[in-house]
Every structure is written in C-alpha cells, then in structure tokens.
Amino acid sequence: MQLIDLERKIKIILRKNLKKTSWKNIENKLQFFIVKNLDRGDYSTNLLFLLDKFAPNEKEIILEKINKKLKNHFKKIEIVNNYLNFHLSDYVLFKVLRNIFKKGEKHFYSYIGRKRKIIVEYVSANPTGPLHIGNIRGAVLGDTLANFLKILGFRVTKEYYVNDRGTQVEILVKSILANLGKIPEEENFYKGDYIKEIARDLKEKIENINDLKKIEEMACNYVLENYIKPSLKKLGTSFDNYFSEKSLYQDKNKLEKIIELYKKMFLIEEKDGALILKLTKIGEIKDEFLIRANGEPTYFFSDILYHYNKFFERKFKIGVNILGADHHDHIRRLKKALEVLKIKESQIKIITYQHVHLKKEEKILKMSKRKGVFVTIDDLLSVINPGVVRIMFLSMTPETTLNFDMEIAQKVSEENPFWYLQYAYARLNNILKRAEERGYKIPEKFDPQKLAKFYIKEEEIKNLIRILHQFKDLSIIIYRELKPNLYYDYLLNVAKEIHHFYEKRRIIQEEKIDRRDLFLVKTLRDVLGFFLKIVNIEPMEKI
C-alpha cells in the first residue's frame, strides 16, 4: 500500500458514490500527503474539507465505504482536525520488511517510468575555464534526480552539453594567444590564472597552426580534459555522454530542413544576411537570431538543433534541463520555438537554479570568469569533503540565491549533517565488525518471512520500517515536482531512526549474539549505503 494506491482507491470510492459534478470538484483539489509526524499516522488527505463543501450529505457514507474498503491495510483511520489520517497496519509493514530482507535495495525500485527514455542535461558549463562553485548546484541536482529516475524505472542518459563553438570559445583562444604575446590584450578576454597554464601547455602545439578553428578544438579539449572532467570526478559526478555543440553542424541538410519548417510558418526574416526567428509572431516579446550576419549560427539555433536531436534523432520522450536562472527567458522562447517543430512543452522539464555569489568579509562578489573572480570546485574541495559539499547543496532549494562564504562553509562543513549520516552507517558497520571479531559470520541470507514476522513485533524498529516505506512515495514526488532537495530531509530522518535503533537495541551481547540481529543490521547498513549513493556519496565504513 503506497500513497498512489490509497489515492486510486479513494478516487474510485468517490466516483462510485457521488454525482459527477461533486467528485470532479473534489478531485480537482484532492490531496494526499505523507505525514511527517509519525504520531499522526502514515498518510493523510484533505478529503473531508472537500466533502464538507461539495457533498456534505454524502460525507458519512463515503467515510463508511473508506473504512470498509481500506480496513485491511490500516490499523487505524481517524479524523483529526478534519484531516483523515491513515495508520498503516502491521501487516503492510510486515510485507515491506519482508521484501527488504528478500530483495535488499531492489525493493526500492519501481516501474513508474515504464522504461521510457529520458535525458537529463546538466552542468554544461562552457569549456572555457575551470568549473566554479556555481556549477556544483547543477551537478548535485542532476546526479540526484537522474539516480531517482533510474530507480523509478526510466532509461536515463546523463548528458553534458559542450559549447565547443561560438564567441566564448573564440575569446578563449584569443585570450590564450594574447597571453603568448601573439595578439594584443583586450578588455573582454578571460583573465584567470588558468589562461597562463593553458598557454604554457599548448604553446608548442599551436606554434605552427594558423587555423583558428583547429586551436579552438585543442583549447576546448584541453579545458574539458584537464579542468572540467577531473573536477567532476572529484566531486563525484559522472556523465554518460559529453555532447558536442559543434557536431550539430555536420549535417547541413538538417539545418536547411529546420529553417524550411520555420519558413513555411512565416517565422523567418532575413536582415543584412542574418536570419531572424520571428517569435513575436507567436506571442513572444522578443525575436531571436538564428544566423548572424557573419554567417555564424547563434547559440539559440544550436539549442534548437540540440533539442531536435534529443527528441527526434535520439528519441527521448522527456528531456530534463538543469540550468542557471540566467537562462530563464531563453528557455521560454526556446520552448516556443520547439513547439513549432512539434516538440511538446510538457516533454521539456526545466529546473533553474539561482546564482552563487561569493561573500567575503560582508562584501558580496559576483563570480565572473572574465574578471577571474571565482572559487573553483577544486579550491573548494581542497578544504571541504566532496560529500559535505553535496549534502550542503542538496539541502537547498535551487530557487534561492546563495551567498557563499568560504569561512562559514568550512565551519558548517564540520557541523554538517553529512557526518551524522556517515556516522549512522559507520555505527552499523562497526557492529558487524565487532561480531566478526567475535567469530560470528554475517549471514548472507535469511528466511525473510520468519525474520519479518519476528521483527514486526519489536516496537523500537517499527518507525524505522515506516520511514523506509516512505521512500517509494517520496521518489515519485521528487520526480513529479522535480525537487531533489526533498530527499535531504528524508535522509536525515532515516539516519535519525537508525541512531535511535542503535541506542535502543544492543546487538553485541556478552554471551550470545543473535544472528537475526546481524542480518538486520547488515540489511540496514546496505540500505543506508544505497540511499547515500543516490546522492553520489560513498558511505564510510568508519568515522
């Protein structure tokens, strides 16, 4: 019995027993919640408020039906403050526990995704310099969301879109050349120290090359391989694919075809050799250039091609883009432009996150690659554990602007809940270690039926099972709302219950250690390890 099952069952009852207008009104506003305060139950709904309003005469009969239909799954269905609260029966919890004993982490997987292909694109920072701490937001959100999507049964591709052409890349090359004294320095060139490094390392290779495009390729590649990928690895982020923007332009026919499509809709205007997409004709406040007067395609055009590639050539059903908030307007226009190509608005899901600013002695600095003002991921990871960083960023909604103070970050780092989570894991692990030292073997398997039957009677682990049972409900909400940060609270709850369990139940006894307990502890440890890996955090065996 999961939240969606409860929802479905109650909706059926409403449809059977109410007039159509009534249940339609109610379904519009009907909500189901995972109850946070376990004393109040496991699930709740606002149904009674709605019945009062839309079908007061049928309230009693509906309640009666709900009681009758659902009494097998719940030990108590009660009304508190007009909420209807459901307390899961021991039998449901027994089944959950049995399944966890039987299947381990596989228990937490589901089939909601029905193997649909989904692409999650994130980080995608320009290959023009090292990653800075702002990019961590995208990385953590993307990793976590992608992992949840896998658990929900989607076929997931994690992708980094590499903007390896265009003006920014030209500026990178010019900055390098200027550093080598080949061309004069200009205002808009990149100023960071890393330019010196790249210039030094590429100096000989580019000495005899005159083709600027060739140098662009080398420079992008250098940045990607020497700065971006190593930083991501340190952070614990990995991608299935790095997609080159430049590769979009290999097939000229495709470009023609897409421009043709827009022309047919009378959305293309030519001006001084440039091509403009007239989005103002379909309700936008601003047009976008597709091709510049110098013949170079714009980023906007690339993005159209890129999404065309995602949905039509690679046949993804859903694309999730995780972007900095400065792309907000761009993405709205992009969606408009893509609708013309028959890519539905609902296929593109966007998470935008606000900027990270640097705070130093009460002064706020805006990060800028051009000015060389930024903290790189490597800088940060040299003083703070990557797991701490991940937990820190997971805990925040993407919507808030973050003022990042390195000193506070270091302080927070020591006090971070990361250690609380790891400590829970380490404690469980330690029990197993102690038992092994005493000559006990940790059981690989145990009869799940017997085990679950035994533990369901033990009050001190009941809340732990209830929390574990919430996982599947939560994973659906995280997908539906695109809010990986909801997982943060959940992780802390799990750890809390584990610490509680640790205090309450002594496993290593003087005379004899119960092998059932060892299997339980092993199972819990593995589940927590699995939970941590969803955030790409490696559990620590000791702390």
Added chain:
RNA sequence: GCCCCUGUAGCUCAAUAGGAAGAGCAGCUCCCUUCUAAGGAGAAGGUUGGAGGUUCGAAUCCUCCCAGGGGCACCA
C-alpha cells in the same frame, strides 16, 4: 521600464499540486564501567519582510509597498 527568483527561529536553511510551520548549528536540562557520546532523551525558541484580498484553510495564490538577486546581445 518590462519579465523571473528570493525574504521563515539568534545563525544556515526545509516545508510534495494552498492543508496540522520543521531540521541542523549555537544556547539550556538530563544520559558514557555496556556495539564509536561526531550519539540519545527533553525543554525553549515563530504575528513566515509589511499592508490588504481570495479561501473552510495562505509561508504558498492575487494586488500594492519595502529589501536583495538575476534576465531583457547578431554572448552562451
């Protein structure tokens, strides 16, 4: 000027389609001869920036105001 985001406990932040305001840290009271006290148990801390409105119900939606951030390029 137009558009988007934010303002919640002393501090850092949560709060699933509007639904019963929560954590961590700091401070307070208890608990280490017993599997790691980086822990546990408990109390305290709030007019959710302000003023109106909609609703049975608003941190959440609408209007106005105050404060901060972002966007409005033939950049990405």
